[in-house]
Structure formats: C-alpha cells, structure tokens
Amino acid sequence: MDVKITWNWLADYVDLDGLTPQQVAMDLTHAGIPVEWMEPFAYPVERVVVGEVLSADPHPNANRLRVCRVTVGTEAPVTIVCGAANVAAGQRVPVALEGARLPDLTIGRSTLRGVESQGMICSAQELGLPVRSLAKEQTDGIFVLPGDAPLGLSIADYLGLGDMVMELELTPNRSDCLSLRGVAYEVGAIYGRTVRMPSADTGWVQPASGMARSDGNDAVAAKETAPGEPGEHGEHGEHDAGAGPASELPLTATVDTPLCPLYSVQAVTGVALGPAPIWMQMRLLAVGMRPISNLVDITNYVMLEWGQPLHAFDYDVIAHHHIVVRQAEVAEGLETLDGQVRQLSPSMIVIADPEKALGLGGVMGGRNSEVTHTTRSVVIESALFDPIVTRRTGKALQLRSEAGLRFEKGTDPDAVGPALARAVALIQLYAGGRVASPAVVKRPPLATTSDGALSGMSSAASATGSLDADLHQRPAVICLDAPRVSAFLGCDYAIDELVDVCRRLQFPVQREGQRLSVEIPARRPDITREEDMIEEFARLLSYDRIPATEMHGPLTPGRLTPEQALRRRLRTHLVSVGLTEVWTYSLVPGFVVTRTGLPADHALAQMGELQNPLSEDRRFLRSSMLFALLDVAQYNSHRRIRDIRVFEIGTVFSPRALPMTEQPTERQVLALFLAGQAMAESPHGKPRALDFFDAKGIVEHLLALLGLRARAVFLPADEPYLHAGQSARILIDGREVGVVGQLRQSVAREYGIGAGFYAELCLASLAASAEVGLTVAELPKFPGVARDLAFVAPRSLAAADLVANVRAAGGTELQAVTIFDVYTGDHVGSDAKSLALRLTFQAQDRTLTDDEVSDYVNRILASAARLGAAIRH
Amino acid sequence: MIEQLQALRTRALARLEALETSGDPGALEAWRVEFLGKKGELSSALRLMGSLSAEERPVVGQVVNEVREELESAFAQHKAQAEAQALRAREAGDAVDVTLPGRTPFLGAEHPLQKVIRRIEDIFLGLGFAIEEGPEVELDYYNFELMNFPKDHPARDMQDTFFVTEDLVLRTHTSPVQARTMEKMQPQVPVRIIAPGKTYRRDDDDATHSHAFAQVEGLVIDRGVRMSDLKGTLLTFARQLYGADQEVRLRPSFFPFTEPSAELDVRCIYCGGAGCATCKQTGWIEILGCGMVHPRVLELGGYDPHEVSGFAFGMGVERVAMLLYGVTDIRQFYLNDLRLLEQFSGLAH
Numbered sequence A: 001m002d003v004k005i006t007w008n009w010l011a012d013y014v015d016l017d018g019l020t021p022q023q024v025a026m027d028l029t030h031a032g033i034p035v036e037w038m039e040p041f042a043y044p045v046e047r048v049v050v051g052e053v054l055s056a057d058p059h060p061n062a063n064r065l066r067v068c069r070v071t072v073g074t075e076a077p078v079t080i081v082c083g084a085a086n087v088a089a090g091q092r093v094p095v096a097l098e099g100a101r102l103p104d105l106t107i108g109r110s111t112l113r114g115v116e117s118q119g120m121i122c123s124a125q126e127l128g129l130p131v132r133s134l135a136k137e138q139t140d141g142i143f144v145l146p147g148d149a150p151l152g153l154s155i156a157d158y159l160g161l162g163d164m165v166m167e168l169e170l171t172p173n174r175s176d177c178l179s180l181r182g183v184a185y186e187v188g189a190i191y192g193r194t195v196r197m198p199s200a201d202t203g204w205v206q207p208a209s210g211m212a213r214s215d216g217n218d219a220v221a222a223k224e225t226a227p228g229e230p231g232e233h234g235e236h237g238e239h240d241a242g243a244g245p246a247s248e249l250p251l252t253a254t255v256d257t258p259l260c261p262l263y264s265v266q267a268v269t270g271v272a273l274g275p276a277p278i279w280m281q282m283r284l285l286a287v288g289m290r291p292i293s294n295l296v297d298i299t300n301y302v303m304l305e306w307g308q309p310l311h312a313f314d315y316d317v318i319a320h321h322h323i324v325v326r327q328a329e330v331a332e333g334l335e336t337l338d339g340q341v342r343q344l345s346p347s348m349i350v351i352a353d354p355e356k357a358l359g360l361g362g363v364m365g366g367r368n369s370e371v372t373h374t375t376r377s378v379v380i381e382s383a384l385f386d387p388i389v390t391r392r393t394g395k396a397l398q399l400r401s402e403a404g405l406r407f408e409k410g411t412d413p414d415a416v417g418p419a420l421a422r423a424v425a426l427i428q429l430y431a432g433g434r435v436a437s438p439a440v441v442k443r444p445p446l447a448t449t450s451d452g453a454l455s456g457m458s459s460a461a462s463a464t465g466s467l468d469a470d471l472h473q474r475p476a477v478i479c480l481d482a483p484r485v486s487a488f489l490g491c492d493y494a495i496d497e498l499v500d501v502c503r504r505l506q507f508p509v510q511r512e513g514q515r516l517s518v519e520i521p522a523r524r525p526d527i528t529r530e531e532d533m534i535e536e537f538a539r540l541l542s543y544d545r546i547p548a549t550e551m552h553g554p555l556t557p558g559r560l561t562p563e564q565a566l567r568r569r570l571r572t573h574l575v576s577v578g579l580t581e582v583w584t585y586s587l588v589p590g591f592v593v594t595r596t597g598l599p600a601d602h603a604l605a606q607m608g609e610l611q612n613p614l615s616e617d618r619r620f621l622r623s624s625m626l627f628a629l630l631d632v633a634q635y636n637s638h639r640r641i642r643d644i645r646v647f648e649i650g651t652v653f654s655p656r657a658l659p660m661t662e663q664p665t666e667r668q669v670l671a672l673f674l675a676g677q678a679m680a681e682s683p684h685g686k687p688r689a690l691d692f693f694d695a696k697g698i699v700e701h702l703l704a705l706l707g708l709r710a711r712a713v714f715l716p717a718d719e720p721y722l723h724a725g726q727s728a729r730i731l732i733d734g735r736e737v738g739v740v741g742q743l744r745q746s747v748a749r750e751y752g753i754g755a756g757f758y759a760e761l762c763l764a765s766l767a768a769s770a771e772v773g774l775t776v777a778e779l780p781k782f783p784g785v786a787r788d789l790a791f792v793a794p795r796s797l798a799a800a801d802l803v804a805n806v807r808a809a810g811g812t813e814l815q816a817v818t819i820f821d822v823y824t825g826d827h828v829g830s831d832a833k834s835l836a837l838r839l840t841f842q843a844q845d846r847t848l849t850d851d852e853v854s855d856y857v858n859r860i861l862a863s864a865a866r867l868g869a870a871i872r873h
Numbered sequence B: 001m002i003e004q005l006q007a008l009r010t011r012a013l014a015r016l017e018a019l020e021t022s023g024d025p026g027a028l029e030a031w032r033v034e035f036l037g038k039k040g041e042l043s044s045a046l047r048l049m050g051s052l053s054a055e056e057r058p059v060v061g062q063v064v065n066e067v068r069e070e071l072e073s074a075f076a077q078h079k080a081q082a083e084a085q086a087l088r089a090r091e092a093g094d095a096v097d098v099t100l101p102g103r104t105p106f107l108g109a110e111h112p113l114q115k116v117i118r119r120i121e122d123i124f125l126g127l128g129f130a131i132e133e134g135p136e137v138e139l140d141y142y143n144f145e146l147m148n149f150p151k152d153h154p155a156r157d158m159q160d161t162f163f164v165t166e167d168l169v170l171r172t173h174t175s176p177v178q179a180r181t182m183e184k185m186q187p188q189v190p191v192r193i194i195a196p197g198k199t200y201r202r203d204d205d206d207a208t209h210s211h212a213f214a215q216v217e218g219l220v221i222d223r224g225v226r227m228s229d230l231k232g233t234l235l236t237f238a239r240q241l242y243g244a245d246q247e248v249r250l251r252p253s254f255f256p257f258t259e260p261s262a263e264l265d266v267r268c269i270y271c272g273g274a275g276c277a278t279c280k281q282t283g284w285i286e287i288l289g290c291g292m293v294h295p296r297v298l299e300l301g302g303y304d305p306h307e308v309s310g311f312a313f314g315m316g317v318e319r320v321a322m323l324l325y326g327v328t329d330i331r332q333f334y335l336n337d338l339r340l341l342e343q344f345s346g347l348a349h
Ligand SMILES: [Zn+2]
Pocket: B268, B269, B270, B271, B272, B273, B274, B275, B276, B277, B278, B279, B280, B281, B283, B284
C-alpha cells in the first residue's frame, strides 16, 4: 500500500519549520511509516520565468516558425523564435532565458533562419513535467500558463518543481496515512506539533507555503469540525435540504441499506467545467494523479487531503431530486463511467434516484450522471460505505480505484462532513459555483442504537482491527496502567512520558494515579486494544529504548524429534557417500504424468490441483519426487554434467479424493537419482558405469545405518516408469517403504538423459521401523568354520530365496551366509545360474568338529534341492 | 698380545667403515667371516690364549670379549643399515607420482537453504527451542483465521494466496504452525518453538520473488514475556549467525498476529554499517519480522492474554542465505545446478 505526498503540501497542515525532508523521512521510517524514496517533483529549472507573449509574428524565412516578443516583467522584452503552433499573443508562458538550465539542455543565444532568438518558450516536456499524465492540449506545443501567472516569477517556484515527493510504504493497519491529514498527524506526533486542517467556514483553501498563489487568502488554522457543518449535524440527527437558508435547489435522500451508515450530499449550482488552478494540478501530478477538470480535481484533492473519497453527480439527471442509497436488484445493470455495462448483484451498494441507478456506492459512478461541460449544477457526495462490500464489489467487477482502495481499508466517519464542506468551498472558489442546498445528511433506518453505535455495518474498525470487531464496537477509550506498559515492553517509562505521547498524538487523555484513559479518535481505527496503544508508546518513544534482555525460565537445550534426527542423519550420510542435496518446487505441470509414462489410473497420476495457479507449469501438487528429480537430471545433463548424484528430502501430496475437498496426506520422502559413473574419474583405471546394484547398494547402506538392512526385503517391482527387470520394491517387516530401480528407457529418453537410477523411500515408515535399542551380542569364544558352496540353480530362483532356504536349514550354529559369486553362461545351462555362498558356522560353547559341520551342510543341500538348487561339481 | 688385539679391532672397524659405501651384502658377510667367523682372526687370537700365563689370561680374555662385542655390535648395526638401504633402493624402483590424484569417493553437498535452516535450528535448539512442523496444504482457519486475518481483511492482500479450495490454501507463511502448536499445548507454558518449512505465495518468479520459499517461524509463550526478551533473543541469534559483534535494531511494522510489531535490522554485513548499495546506504539490513503475540491470537489459541504473553518472529530462509553466501538471484536456489551446489560441499559456510 503506497501513497505519495509532497513536502510543501504536508507543510499546509503541520508546521515543518526547522525540519528537512531527509530528517522527516528518516523519523517517519523509524516510527513505522517507511519512506521508500524521495525525489524532487521535477528538475528544478533555472532562469525559466513566467513571461507574456506580446506579439507572435510570422518568421520572414520560415513558414512554421514565429518570431515572438516576450516580456518577463522588469527587463526589456526579448525576441524568441518559436516553432510551436499554439503560441499566440497575450499568453502567459514559461520562458527560458539565456543561460537557463532545463533537464535536457541549457539555453544560449542562437540564430534561427536569420533571426536571433534570445531564449525559448518551453513545452511541458522541456520543463520535465510528467507529460503522460497531462491533457493533450497541455502537451501539444508550448505549455500555456493561466492568465494570472505573475510575470517574472520563477517557473520552478510557480509550478513547485523543486517540491520534494515522498513515497510512503504503508502497512495495512495505517490506512489513515492514505491522506495528507493522516501523515500530518503522524508528523505532529513525532515532533509534538499541532495539526491544522482547513475549515469550511473560514474559507482556508490555499496552500500555506511553498507555492505561488493566485489570490490573497491567508491560511487559517481551525478546528476540524466547526459548528453548523454537516459532520457536526451528523452526530445528532439528519436533515434534508429545503429547510436551510441556501435552498435554491431541492435535494433529498434516503438510505435503505445498512451498508451505508452515513451519507451526505450537497448541491452546488452555476458551475463551469474548466481546468483546476495550476497549483492544484501540479500537486496532483506530483503524487501521480492525472489532472482532469476543476470538479474532478477538487474531489481528488480533497480525497488526498482528508482520506475521504468524494463523488460528483450531475444534479439535473436526478429524478425528483431524490437520491436513494440501496442494494442492487437482481440482474440490475449499470453503465459505469468507464463505459462498461456492469451486471450488478444484490450484495452491491447502488446510488440511485427513484427511477434508475446513478452509480455504484464507493466504487464508481454511472455514465448517466457524469459531470460534463453541459452540467450546470452538481451534487457532491461524501459517505461511508461498508469496507468489505466495497472490496468485494471492486473485486467482482475488477474495478480498482483510489476511492475504492480507501473505502475498503475503512474511512474516518469524522472526515465525512469536513471533506464535503471543503469540496463545496473549493468548488465555489475554483469552479465558479454557489451553494444551492444545505448538506443533506442521512443514516440508514435503525442504524443508530441508543448508545449511538453503528450497527449492521461490518464497520471501518473491522477492516483493520481484529476478528471480534464485528461483535464489539471499537472502544473509544482505552484504559491502561502505566506499570503494565513498562512491564510488557521490558523498559521503564515515566507516566509523564506516556501522557506526553498521547498529547503528541492529539489523543485526549485522563490520568488517575498510574492509570491512563486514552480517547482514540475515529481517524485511528487501528487502535482497538491496550496492546495497540502500547505500540504507540513504544514506537513514539523509539524502539531503540527497549533493552535486550534474556528470557526467564529454564534454559535446557531443545531436542530434535526422532524423525527430525533421522532426516539430519540421512542427509549427512548421503552427502558423505557422494550425493548432493537439491531443493525443488512442490508444484508441477500436469504433463509430468504422461511424460513419465504413468497411466491415468496410477496412484501417482492422482494429483491435487490449484484453483488459481500462476501458470500451467505450477498447477499440481506433486505426488512424487520423481518429476522434480528428473527435471534436475535433465537440467544438469543438458549442461554436460555427466555424474549426477542427487537426493532430496521433501513433501509429496496424496489427495484423499479428487477434486480435493480436504487436506491431502503429506508424506516426507527421501528420493535419490543417480546417473554416470560408479566412481569419480581418476587416472588409475577406467571407471565403471553405474548399474542397478550401485543404486540398491546406496539404499542398503542407509538401511544399514538405520539398523534395518537385515529386515529389508527387495522384490521385483512393476512401476510404469522403471525398468521391468531392474527395479525392486523395498519392504520392511512386510510393509512397503519404497522403490529402487533403473529408469525405463522411454522415460530417460523423454528427459534426454542416459541410464538413470531412481529410489524413493517413505521417511515416516523408516522412522517407525528404525532400531532404537541395542543389546550387544557376546563375542565368539571359539573359532568359526567357513564352507563355500557353489550351487547351480534355476535362473528364476531369487538369490534371497536360496539364502533364506539355506538359513532355515542351517540350524542355530549357522552364523552368516554371504553370496560371493553369481555366474550365468556357458558353464551352466542357459536356464540356470551358479550362486556361490560362503557359510560360517560357529557355536558359543565349543569348537565345531568337521563331522558336525558336514552334517549341517548335508541338511542344507537336501533343503536347497527342493528349490532345484544342486551343488556344482 | 693386547696390542695385537687392539690393532685387530682398529683394522676390522676400518675395513667395516670402508664397506659402508659399497653396499655389497657379500662383502659384509666376507668381513664377518674374516673377523668374527670360526676361522676368523678373533678366533685365531683366542686360540693363542693357551700360550699365555695364568695372570695374563683373564686380562687378555676380557679384552678379547670386549673386542668381539664391539665388532659384533658394529656388524649388526652395519647390517641393519645395509638392509634398510637395500629396501629403500627397491622401493625407489616402485615409486609413484604422488602428485597424481587419488581414487576419491564422490563427495556430495548439503543444499544451501537446508544448510541455513540447520544453522538456524542449531542456534535455537541451544536456546531451548523445540522444532515443530505443519502441513504445507493448510486450512484457511490455521493459516489466516487463527492468525487474526479475518475473511475479507485487507491484510490478506499482503499475502497473495494459492487456493486449493475456498478453505484450503498453500500456506502463505509458517505462522499456522504457531496456531497448531498453541492448540496442542494450551494452556501449558512455556512454549518455545521454531518451525521451519516451505511456504507459497502467488508471486511471479524473478530475482527477488519466488512462488515457493522457505521460512523459519518462532514462538515463545510464557508468563511475563517482555518485548525486551524478544530483542535479547534475536540479538543472540544475530550474533551467532553473523558474528559476535553484531548489533540489531527494531523498527515498527505491522503483522496481524503481533502487536506491537517490528522489523529486525542487523548491521549491514557487507559494509559494517558505513553504508553501501546492499543496505541502500542505511548501514542496516532487514532480516526478519517479529513482535509480541497479538492478544487476539493468544485468545484464539486458548491462552489468556492477562495471564501469559509471548513473542513471535518469522524469517525468510532465502534472504538469510542470499546475504550469507552473496547470492543475488533467488532463483539460483531452485535451479539445482550442480556446479553451484557442489560449492557447498565443505564443512564451512
Ligand atoms: Zn551496507
């Protein structure tokens, strides 16, 4: 939430004497209103002054040039050759004299087609004004000034080019600073200076400093709400026009919806649409708004000043001079100011007359009531609209406006009246109008309760306050104990300091002993609880005063949960066996399913989908780490990195149903991908290409780390993305915990990689099974006896099955069985293989005899024979 | 006789000395036979003993023994030297070029973001914090409502959200873990946790934004927790992470779930506070958001804000990593270019 202000504009409302923009920017930032940047409105041109074109005659030697006599007041008139088509005698214009410095050039004496030119009449572009925000007639040719521009006055002063523009980066709770008034109060609070806002009845409408004025009114400080103003009346009741003294035009209103808790309008007649005063245009330009016309500019100017959006209607299109504020009817249509026909819904607020809709309350006016050059009388509206409804309407119709932005953050009820009065006063000054009705102030029926609290509306407070603001009216008074403030912040404050902060904030405060009662004005809806006020004290007395202390309480070190410890252990282990950790996105495109060859009914093809993805590439919640690791492999392989050994520990998502209606199951998995050589390249022999058993070996290694290797069983897997003959499911105690295997060639080719190996393990399953306790086995006292047996077995016999068979038959003295050779080939049949096992027998209480061992071996041979495995001769 | 023996000794040792350079094992053996062998000179000398008088015999016998011991010891020493020399000579023939690289096993690397998370975790583990985790697909209730972001609240605009359903979002911060922890722990105190994890916001990826990023959340609830404790804890953290002479400052800010709220700045780690491009000449760098737990959040979490208070903080892991490692584009962390990641293989960092 950004807002721009200017230094001179701010100085109208709060005394900035003795301060510099740099100092104020730093102090605002330190108080929680960060000034993002600060720069002059435009290049501070030198030796460019207001001049008047005395004559503009054709150039003797050039059709398109004019020779102008220009006076700048005191000095003798100068001759300037000008190429602009719009130059004419009698105009006041910006004149760059000899030696003038403009953003892009310095002016010297020159001769144009034989006529000496002693300067230049400048265009808006040449002055460095933001031309894209100006009207066409202001940017075509020279920049014509108002007829009352004082001759000889420096243009930089006249247009305020050197005024400092600051952009404030507001936090969402400080929407009060979306106005000059809010920022003025903030600056006032920092430096203890009083804020003075213009008041309707004094007619203070001029900038107080820094900018040349076209009339002589002095700034007058006044309190915000003078007696007789609509804001004041609004506190007590309501009234229609017709009764007051200035009832030239009849005007009435009713509010039929609680979504508009306060509505006020006033008619002004005799207006003439034209440009706003130049100083107002320049201020709007400086803060990034486009000057349009006196009426529009005035409503914008007052909005920026008070934070209260205003709207102007054409009085004559209001049937029966009666305005109705209501909710839209079903399928009601309205052509808005931008020319679009909008379909409204009953949740939206409509400003209407008895016959038709005239605008969308708080969002945008209707085309039919637009103020045009034919408009004679206008109605100015100043109101409160429900923040949430305004926000929803803006979103539904995709209408973002400065007014909508302010309404949806919540506006100040106390600004409704003064802003209306201020606008009406400015219109009288700058649009030639006269007041044609008193202010009409209306509230919805039953909107006020006995204690004066508003009901029905979600309330401005709820937009920046907390959940319960709907139920409890924002307290106008916050009570706090001074010692609690010190205790909560851990910093000692004297009660006088706290009282002083309230005074600086211009919050009325009462003190009883150590207790403070602080009245919070409506302009600060963010302050609803004691802690909010504590923050005001803390920040205005500087956070730097808060010391750094140590927490009380036990300081025993924290501990990792077993699964957290497991993840750390696996990470360290995998890094030391040569795998690099990667970190990938959880959001994947839908095409990964087909890319990895998964059939539509595969579990991994069931992926949860986002309602509002940023792109197709980030639409689905990954069901597996496979997709991301293949992307990593592809990326690196395209960069000619041959050895890719990566892993990631991350989350995969399994929806309980599709489309998702509840949280998916989230599992932490460990995935790894390998491609390239089994060993790093070295000059000591040719490295071997990775194969299935390298991948399986890494898995077994980490299972061993967790004490799970002996309990793990590998069975042939059938995954659509893995090699049918070189992939395995991994089971522990019969429960599947993962998979390991070579990528299917078609998938590898799809990703442009060679042979690759993938494994994925479910960490929760591993953590649940991991060995925690350990009892050390006694070391053998008697020597063991080893026997090597070479079996010839059917090729289809799994080695694990033979080993299991041998173990079962071997008896308790069979300590270990290892496979030390596997052979297929000419020496055994084509459907057979040779498996060489080393058996180690050992007894705890004696040395085994040869005869005993031979007995065991015979039992083993007999048992193995049942699997078709015979001893090889 | 004694003179003869002394002469023999001198001669034998001189001969042995002369052999030293030859390195011929045969010559050494020949020396042994000549002087110490059964038919060698010393034995011959012994045989002459018989001709000596009884008085002379023990005197000469002692000299003979002394000479023998000396010669035998010299022989043994010489032989050992010769053998060692021969071994060295053989090894020289088997010499390798030790400057050639060894057969090094692959060495992997921890991902920089993970490394940063581990460092942060270790600091807070040492301060007595536990590590909590929560789901990435989170209920609106935990992600927003319990964190004091009511529906339609403008503060929700701060966090552009990925929706799965109306009530299910990709968590926009790790703060819902605060809510889940309170739900689990209330009304017990102290609560002292951090919660690292992945988070998501609907931002287009560029050099400083990422739709997916990591945060570490922190939450402390206890009786009498003060804002000064927040500052002290984060000062300790900053000093452990960035160096013992680090300074911190708090600046007012806003988060719906803390009040008062603050940003924590550390002295710019590039310029030490003098002002540079990274710190925009301020001498300070913002590293995290923090504040006292909002009383409404305590209430929603089942705690009585009159009984207990707390503080919370949250930091972006990528930001910490970018500052620590001089990475200027956040996307580098998600590219997984092995040439970058392998730079993190050492124990340092
Ligand atoms: Zn710096």
